[in-house]
Amino acid sequence: MALCQIRPPRVSGHQKQPAGQHRENRSTTDARQAPVRARGELGGLDRRSACKVAGWSQRGKAWAAVAVMASKEDPMKWQALVLGLTLAVAAAAGALAHTEQQAGIMVTHPWVASAEAGGDTTGHPTIVNRGESAIELVNVTSAAAERVHLLLDGQSTETVTVGNGKTLSPKRLEIRFEGLKVDLPTGKALPVTLHFADREPMDVHMAIGRDTMNPQQVVKLPQGHHAEESGSHGASGHHED
Known part of the structure; x- marks a missing residue:
C-alpha cells in the first residue's frame, strides 16, 4: 500500500515533445x-x-x-x-522550547504531564549549571498539589546537587506532584518554585504536555493557597557531579 x-503535473495533449526527448x-x-x-x-x-x-x-x-x-x-x-x-x-x-535563567542556573523546556484534579503527575525539567560552583536543589513547591517529591533515577530524594558546568537531564530528574488541586490541561503552564541552598528561589512555568512549547496561559491556582504550603519531601540527598 x-x-x-x-x-x-498534468501535461496538455497539444504539447509536443522535442525529438529524442x-x-x-x-x-x-x-x-x-x-x-x-x-x-x-x-x-x-x-x-x-x-x-x-x-x-x-x-x-x-x-x-x-x-x-x-x-x-x-x-x-x-x-x-x-x-x-x-x-x-x-x-x-x-x-x-520554540522555553528556557528560564537565574544567576547561572538555566532550566530548559520544563514540562509536566497533563492530569485531572485529584490525580498525580510528574514534571521533567532540564537543569543546567552555568555557574562557577555546584548548585543544590533542596525543595520544589507548587500551590497546585498537596505534595511534591523529588526523584532521581526513580528514587525519592531530599536534595539534588548539580556540579558546575553540568546538566541534569529529565531522564534522571523527576518532580512528582501528588493530590492535584486543579486540572492540568495540555497547552497551558503550571507555575512552580525551585528552591536552592544559598540561592534565591526560582519561579518556573512548566509546560503542560511534552510537546507544548512556550505556553502563554497559566492554570488558575486555588484561592487562598501559597506555593510554600506544598513542597518536596524525600529520603536522602544525591550529588550530581
Missing part, C-alpha cells in the same frame, strides 16, 4: 509517479522514513519525490538529506 503518492521524459514521469512504499531500502533507511521526514503536505510529497530519485542515484545524498532535515527540525524545536 502506498504511503505517499507522488502525482506529476520522449524516452527521457517518460523515465522522469515514472520517477514522479513512483509511490513511496513501506518497504525497500533508501541508502539504509526505508521509504516509510521518507514519508515521516517529508510529511503529508503537498510540499512534503514533493520532497519525498526528490528523496526517492536522489536515493536511486546516490544513497549518500539521501542520507545527507535526511540528516539535514532532522537537524532543521531539531533546531526549530529548540527555538
Whole structure:
C-alpha cells in the first residue's frame, strides 16, 4: 500500500515533445509517479522514513519525490538529506522550547504531564549549571498539589546537587506532584518554585504536555493557597557531579 503518492503535473495533449526527448521524459514521469512504499531500502533507511521526514503536505510529497530519485542515484545524498532535515527540525524545536535563567542556573523546556484534579503527575525539567560552583536543589513547591517529591533515577530524594558546568537531564530528574488541586490541561503552564541552598528561589512555568512549547496561559491556582504550603519531601540527598 502506498504511503505517499507522488502525482506529476498534468501535461496538455497539444504539447509536443522535442525529438529524442520522449524516452527521457517518460523515465522522469515514472520517477514522479513512483509511490513511496513501506518497504525497500533508501541508502539504509526505508521509504516509510521518507514519508515521516517529508510529511503529508503537498510540499512534503514533493520532497519525498526528490528523496526517492536522489536515493536511486546516490544513497549518500539521501542520507545527507535526511540528516539535514532532522537537524532543521531539531533546531526549530529548540527555538520554540522555553528556557528560564537565574544567576547561572538555566532550566530548559520544563514540562509536566497533563492530569485531572485529584490525580498525580510528574514534571521533567532540564537543569543546567552555568555557574562557577555546584548548585543544590533542596525543595520544589507548587500551590497546585498537596505534595511534591523529588526523584532521581526513580528514587525519592531530599536534595539534588548539580556540579558546575553540568546538566541534569529529565531522564534522571523527576518532580512528582501528588493530590492535584486543579486540572492540568495540555497547552497551558503550571507555575512552580525551585528552591536552592544559598540561592534565591526560582519561579518556573512548566509546560503542560511534552510537546507544548512556550505556553502563554497559566492554570488558575486555588484561592487562598501559597506555593510554600506544598513542597518536596524525600529520603536522602544525591550529588550530581
